[in-house]
Each structure stands twice: as structure tokens, then as C-alpha cells.
Amino acid sequence: MTTLKDIAKTCELSVTQVSRALNDCDDVSISTKIKVRKVAEELNYVKNINARRLVLKKSNQISVIICGFDRYKKDNDNILMTVLNGIYNFAESINYEIVPFFVSKKNDESYLQYCKSRLINGIIFIGARSDDEKFLEIINSDFPCVTIDTLIKGKNKASILIDDEYYSELAVSEMINRGYKKIGMINGHEFAHVSLERQRGYESALKKHRIHMDESLIKCANFEFNEASLKAKELIDENVDGIFCASDMMALGALDEILKNNLKVPDDIALFGFDGLLITEFTNPKISTIAQDNFKKGYEAARILHKIVKRESYEKKVFVDCEIKITNSIGLLHNE
Amino acid sequence: MTTLKDIAKTCELSVTQVSRALNDCDDVSISTKIKVRKVAEELNYVKNINARRLVLKKSNQISVIICGFDRYKKDNDNILMTVLNGIYNFAESINYEIVPFFVSKKNDESYLQYCKSRLINGIIFIGARSDDEKFLEIINSDFPCVTIDTLIKGKNKASILIDDEYYSELAVSEMINRGYKKIGMINGHEFAHVSLERQRGYESALKKHRIHMDESLIKCANFEFNEASLKAKELIDENVDGIFCASDMMALGALDEILKNNLKVPDDIALFGFDGLLITEFTNPKISTIAQDNFKKGYEAARILHKIVKRESYEKKVFVDCEIKITNSIGLLHNE
DNA sequence: GTGAAAGCGCTAACAT
DNA sequence: ATGTTAGCGCTTTCAC
Numbered sequence: 001m002t003t004l005k006d007i008a009k010t011c012e013l014s015v016t017q018v019s020r021a022l023n024d025c026d027d028v029s030i031s032t033k034i035k036v037r038k039v040a041e042e043l044n045y046v047k048n049i050n051a052r053r054l055v056l057k058k059s060n061q062i063s064v065i066i067c068g069f070d071r072y073k074k075d076n077d078n079i080l081m082t083v084l085n086g087i088y089n090f091a092e093s094i095n096y097e098i099v100p101f102f103v104s105k106k107n108d109e110s111y112l113q114y115c116k117s118r119l120i121n122g123i124i125f126i127g128a129r130s131d132d133e134k135f136l137e138i139i140n141s142d143f144p145c146v147t148i149d150t151l152i153k154g155k156n157k158a159s160i161l162i163d164d165e166y167y168s169e170l171a172v173s174e175m176i177n178r179g180y181k182k183i184g185m186i187n188g189h190e191f192a193h194v195s196l197e198r199q200r201g202y203e204s205a206l207k208k209h210r211i212h213m214d215e216s217l218i219k220c221a222n223f224e225f226n227e228a229s230l231k232a233k234e235l236i237d238e239n240v241d242g243i244f245c246a247s248d249m250m251a252l253g254a255l256d257e258i259l260k261n262n263l264k265v266p267d268d269i270a271l272f273g274f275d276g277l278l279i280t281e282f283t284n285p286k287i288s289t290i291a292q293d294n295f296k297k298g299y300e301a302a303r304i305l306h307k308i309v310k311r312e313s314y315e316k317k318v319f320v321d322c323e324i325k326i327t328n329s330i331g332l333l334h335n336e
Numbered sequence: 337m338t339t340l341k342d343i344a345k346t347c348e349l350s351v352t353q354v355s356r357a358l359n360d361c362d363d364v365s366i367s368t369k370i371k372v373r374k375v376a377e378e379l380n381y382v383k384n385i386n387a388r389r390l391v392l393k394k395s396n397q398i399s400v401i402i403c404g405f406d407r408y409k410k411d412n413d414n415i416l417m418t419v420l421n422g423i424y425n426f427a428e429s430i431n432y433e434i435v436p437f438f439v440s441k442k443n444d445e446s447y448l449q450y451c452k453s454r455l456i457n458g459i460i461f462i463g464a465r466s467d468d469e470k471f472l473e474i475i476n477s478d479f480p481c482v483t484i485d486t487l488i489k490g491k492n493k494a495s496i497l498i499d500d501e502y503y504s505e506l507a508v509s510e511m512i513n514r515g516y517k518k519i520g521m522i523n524g525h526e527f528a529h530v531s532l533e534r535q536r537g538y539e540s541a542l543k544k545h546r547i548h549m550d551e552s553l554i555k556c557a558n559f560e561f562n563e564a565s566l567k568a569k570e571l572i573d574e575n576v577d578g579i580f581c582a583s584d585m586m587a588l589g590a591l592d593e594i595l596k597n598n599l600k601v602p603d604d605i606a607l608f609g610f611d612g613l614l615i616t617e618f619t620n621p622k623i624s625t626i627a628q629d630n631f632k633k634g635y636e637a638a639r640i641l642h643k644i645v646k647r648e649s650y651e652k653k654v655f656v657d658c659e660i661k662i663t664n665s666i667g668l669l670h671n672e
Numbered sequence: 673g674t675g676a677a678a679g680c681g682c683t684a685a686c687a688t
Numbered sequence: 689a690t691g692t693t694a695g696c697g698c699t700t701t702c703a704c
Contacts, residue, residue: 001393003681014691019683029689046452050389051681055696059386069421080417084438085405092442100436104424116382252618282588284620339697350675355699365673387697391680 002045010039022047059119061097062305065111067127067135069102079275079294083126083148086298094306096121112138122309124301125150131191144308146301150193153316158304160297160318164194167290167322168201169208171272172244174288174324176209178331180242180270184217184235186228186254187246195220198246198274221250228253236261242270242330248277251287266331276325286327296320338381346375358383395455397433398641401447403463403471405438415611415630419462419484422634430642432457448474458645460637461486467527480644482637486529489652494640496633496654500530503626503658504537505544507608508580510624510660512545514667516578516606520553520571522564522590523582531556534582534610557586564589572597578606578666584613587623602667612661622663632656 004022008015013032021028021036039045053059064087066080084100091098099120101111111134115123122144128135130150138145142155151159175183185202188195199218206213217240219231228250235243236258243258245251251273258269265271265285273280276291300318307314340358344351349368357364357372375381389395400423402416420436427434435456437447447470451459458480464471466486474481478491487495511519521538524531535554542549553574555567564586571579572594579594581587587609594605601607601621609616612627636654643650 001681005681015681016683016692017690019681020690023683027689032689046449048390048455048681049453050386050395050455051696052683053386053696054384054390054681054698055683057696069417069424078414081405085440088405088438088440092440098438100438102420102424102434102436104421104428113382117385119384119386279615279618282615283618337697340699341697351697352676352699353674355697356674359699363673368673384697387680388699389680390682390697391699393680 002040002043003048004045006043007036007039007045010043011035053119057119059097059121060095061099061118061120062091062122062124062302062309063099063101063115063118063120064124064126065101065103065128067103067125067129067132069104069127079277079292080126082294083298083301086295086300087124087302088298089295090299090302090306096306098302110134110137112141112143115143122146122156122305124148124298124305129191130193144305146305146308148297148301151317156308158308158314158316158318160301160304160320161193162292162297162320162322164197165201165204167324168198168244168246168274169205170201170324171274171288171290172202172205173208174326175242175244175270175272175330176205176211178266178270180330181211182217182238182240183211183242183244183270184219184238184240185244185246186231186235186250187218187220188223188250189220192223195246202244221253223247223249225249225253225256229257232257233261236263236269240269242272244272246274248273248275248280248287248289251289252279252283255283255287265329270330272330276323280325280327285329288327288329289325291323291325293320293322338376338379339384340381342379343372343375343381346379347371389455393455395433395457396431397435397454397456398427398458398460398638398645399435399437399451399454399456400460400462401437401439401464403439403461403465403468405440405463415613415628416462418630419634419637422631422636423460423638424634425631426635426638426642432642434638446470446473448477448479451479458482458492458641460484460634460641465527466529480641482641482644484633484637487653492644494644494650494652494654496637496640496656498628498633498656498658500533501537501540503660504534504580504582504610505541506537506660507610507624507626508538508541509545510662511578511580511606511608511666512541512547514602514606516666517547518553518574518576519547519578519580519606520555520574520576521580521582522567522571522586523554523556524559524586525556528559531582538580557589559583559585561585561589561592565593568593569597572599572605576605578608580608582610584609584611584616584623584625587625588615588619591619591623601665606666608666612659616661616663621665624663624665625661627659627661629656629658 004015004018008018021033125147128150139152144156146158148160221227221231232254243254273287273289276289280287280289297320304314340351340354344354357369461483464486475488480492482494484496557563557567568590579590609623609625612625616623616625633656640650
């Protein structure tokens, strides 16, 4: 393994000067730089990042911690990839390395320790659950940290969100405007920030239209297809005429169940999802949904985190717009 | 930042002994270990990985290099996630850290340098193209390396593959057995190993059933939905009665086009895809496909790479089984 | 069972 | 423009 020392020897220079030449410092003569680089190439020199980081006491790394990684394999879309793409896209404009950290079940290392031991500068969280101890540990520290879809507060903290409540209210209102009266909801789970917000939107839509809210029409299906089918069956048995799902994956499960019961969408039951998975365009009928801009979420997360790390002022909450996609799954407006 | 030195001072021990205690070495008394760990905890000690790796000259890391990362955002499934899941699943059983490396356009660092500078032990490649210079650099070195879906040869090299030719032949034969006679193919592109193999399977199925092969019925659509629609139109104009697509994404594009032309699947045209995307189960009709076991691909890649890194003997080629999924998109057998 | 000393490869004062 | 020196935090001989 070639080191600076080897290059120094060949060039008859000090290690220091070689280091400076390779790092393109100003106070090195052009001729030296050229010579050093040439020899470095000849000797197949590869810098030792670990030694460098040890002495610099910084790594210029941003970790993207992807929680509930196992879940994604069931999730039929590239939400995660798109978010990552957004993150990388911003990262390319700055000099930071992105280090994805996929949290699998058995991995029990504290996120904070993981990051500190590697001198990582900041974290972006994707899919963090508020009942995750290791997540809370970071939240309660002052480690620079941006979350996507989870609201956090504190020093060096920011959140990238969408206005779940607003869009959920919009969705349910669209259903009500089309004449549906007994609308149930299939939600995710109580530890997800988005679930709470989306339910709030559902409730306020009902309230605005003076529709009595029946708690028993709100079911949780953990964002899963199969569980959503089960919950859809329960709602069908309650004779709902519409179902608002907190995710498209659950809407797919509901659709499956509705069709199995020989009911028609939207004639018998209206259906609305959330997320904007491409697959909603391939079902029959296509499912109405709130399409999220996942690329932008990632991009914004990286942008804000960079500000935090640089100790610049930053927005503590960034809302990313969604697109509301109405299809035949909720039928037609009277004037349509 | 707490270091071993701080702990040593508090414990009135040498740095050496503290290091040994923390690393659970045998020649440290139990009482010392307990004391050291207690103090370490109190002082919020976090090990410095970089210092450790510098002195040990190894990192126990495996890098997963994900090429054509940008492509994945268009790809409507979690193939990549599932492969990663498989890799992590195996990695959990050994003491290696997985370091995903997403190759984005602007990233021009040599993969080999990236790995060497970090003392990474081995690489798993996903989505590598045979025209990628940086990929070839690694292939031509003796760096431990396993590829998924790309055939490589050489020292410390292995490939995880599926038998594309076999399964393609099977798929096309199934169509022929159901009475389809003029079957076109929509392929990916010539730089993909899988494309060449799948076309070979298509051709040999025709040959076996003594069907004349018409070159003009083979179109390339770069694995893309839209392009596949265009090519499907061309095939429709050629009056084919069946289309075999080298990917489900392209089969979706073809289906879209077929329906737009007021033709019926499978009555007018039979359709067969490849990959096993979940979405094929949601189209109408469901699309017949060859479902790949992506989890297993990742798992096997990690398993073989570990063997290579450990300098154990290993299989140079591992074939992962697929599941053939026949749906109504190719109609019924006479005795069905 | 414990400690002293050396060194991993690099960078950064400080000196010239 | 270049070199000297010290040291980042850790592990590991080697000695006791």
C-alpha cells in the first residue's frame, strides 16, 4: 500500500509537501504539484480516508437513516428511491458524502453512537417511528437532524412535511361533494405522525359538512395491503359508501376486498388513497390519490440539513406541495 | 469527546488495558472490565472508528454499488430494495458492515479508489453496465467482487444470475402451446446481458416448435414503458398474435397500447412479461411473467462475497430460481 | 493481569 | 515554497 511517505521518498520531498500538493494547496509550486501527482499515479497511490478523518476530526458525511427498511420490500413503489434521489441531487452540489444506513431488525447499535463514532455531521431520517428509542435518543440530543414525514423539535432539528391534514380534508371533501355520505377511513397506526394528521383531516372534512363522525368507521391497518383488506371487509359490513385510505397500498388492499365482495367502485363504494403510487393508475378503476413529491422531500431535507450543519439559519418546518389526483374511483361531480 | 485516555485516567489504568477491556479481551480481569465499562458509559465514550480502522488496516465493510441509480426512480417496483434486503439479511449473520454506494451521474470517483481508500473488503454490484469504465476497472483488478445480473469472470469474482434463456424459452413455449403462432418480442437493449439471453430463449422456443423466426418482430425498447408502447404498436401493425416482453415494465407499456387499439388480451394478442413486478397482478388481465427471487439474489451475492473475502472456495456462478406465473394474459391450454 | 512504547497515515502549526 | 515536529485515537508487541 502506497503512502505519502513513499511518494515523498521518490520525489525527494517532505511528506507535508506531498500532502499539500495532493490537496491542491495554494502554497505549492506548480512544478511540484505536477511531479507529485505523476508519481502518485505511478505508485497507484490511494488516500487513506481513515487516517485523514482521524486527524481532521470530521468526515463531511451525512447519514440517511432508513427505518423500517423491511417494510419497503412489500411497498410497491419507489418512494424511498425517489427520496434518496432528491437527497443525492442536492448533495452533489455540496461537498458531502451521503451514507445510507438501512435499519434492519437485528441492528441494535444506537444511531447516535453510529454517527458519533464515524464523525458524521448530520442525519436525515426516513420512516422514523416515534416509538423508536434510538430515534428518540437523537431527537433529545442536539445532533443535527432532519426528519421526513415526522415532526420533531429542538436544537439543530428540522422536519420536512406535507400538509397531511389539509390534503386529507380535501380528499374527503371531494368524496362528500360527490354525494357519498357514510365514509370510513383506513388509517396506518398511532405512532405515525402522518396517521394522526390524516385522521384529523378526515374528521374536519366530516365536521365541515356536518356529517356525524362514527369512531367505529376508523380502522387501523398498519399501512399494509392484507390488513387493509380485512379492515375494508369490516367497513363493507358497516355499509359504508366510501373509504378514505391513509395510503395507496391500503387502498389497493381495500379495492381488492371490495371487488371480491362483488361491489363496484365507485357505484357502491368510493375509494380514495394517499401517496400517489404509480400503481394507482393501473388499477381498474384508477384510484384517486394525493400524490407526494418525494424527490422534493429528499432534496429539501438535504438542503436544510446542510444549513444546520453549516450553522446557518434555517426553516424548522418545510412543507412540500402535493398534487391531488381525482379519478373515477370517486365517481363524477354533478356538473362533470 | 471522550477518548480511551480519559477513561484510563479515571480508572487509573493504562490506555492499553482500557482498550483491551472494551474489546473484551481474555487477559483482562472481570473487575477491570466492569469498572472500565461503567466509566466509559458515564463519560459517554464513543469509539473512534477511524482511529481503529487506521491501525487495524481493515474495515470489515462490504460496499454495494448501485449503478444507474437514476433509472430506479422510473422503475415501479422494489427490486432494488428487495435485493438490498437479501444482502442485509445475510450480512446480519456475519460481522460485516454494508455500505451502499449509489452511483449518481456526477459522481466520477473510481469505484476501486473509493473502496481502497476506505479499506473496503469487497463489492457487490447491482445494475452494472458492461460499458461502464469504472466497472471494468474493478473487473480487471483482483478486488473481491460479486455482480448481480451481469456475468463476470476472473480472480475473486463471481456472478449471481438467473437462467434467462431457459425461462424465456419456457415463457414463449407456453404461448406457443396455447396456439399463438406469430409471437413478437420487445427486448431491452444490446448492452444488457439479460437482453441477449432472453432473446436467445425466445429464438430457441420458436426453433423447437419449428416456427420461422422473423427478425423484424424483435424490437428494442430500452426497458421503458413508453418506448415499449411504440414498439407494441409496430408489432400490432405486423399482426402479431402474441408479444413476449423482456421486462414487465415494457409489458405494461405494451398492454396499454394494445388496449388503446381496441384489441383484447388474450383473445387478440397474448402477452408475457418478465421480472414478476407486483403490478402485473393488478392489471386487467393480470400479466403472465417470470418472477425473480430478488431477495435470494441479494442474499446469495453477500454469501458468496463473504466466501471470497474469507479466501474460502466459492462458486463462480450462482443461478437463482424463478417462478413462472401464468395468468389469463396468454389464455387457456386446451385441456384447462 | 497490566503498562510502556511504538506506530498506523495523515494534516497542521510553526519555522525557515 | 518547503521542511520539522507533533499529534489525532487507537491497537499491539514486548516486557514485567
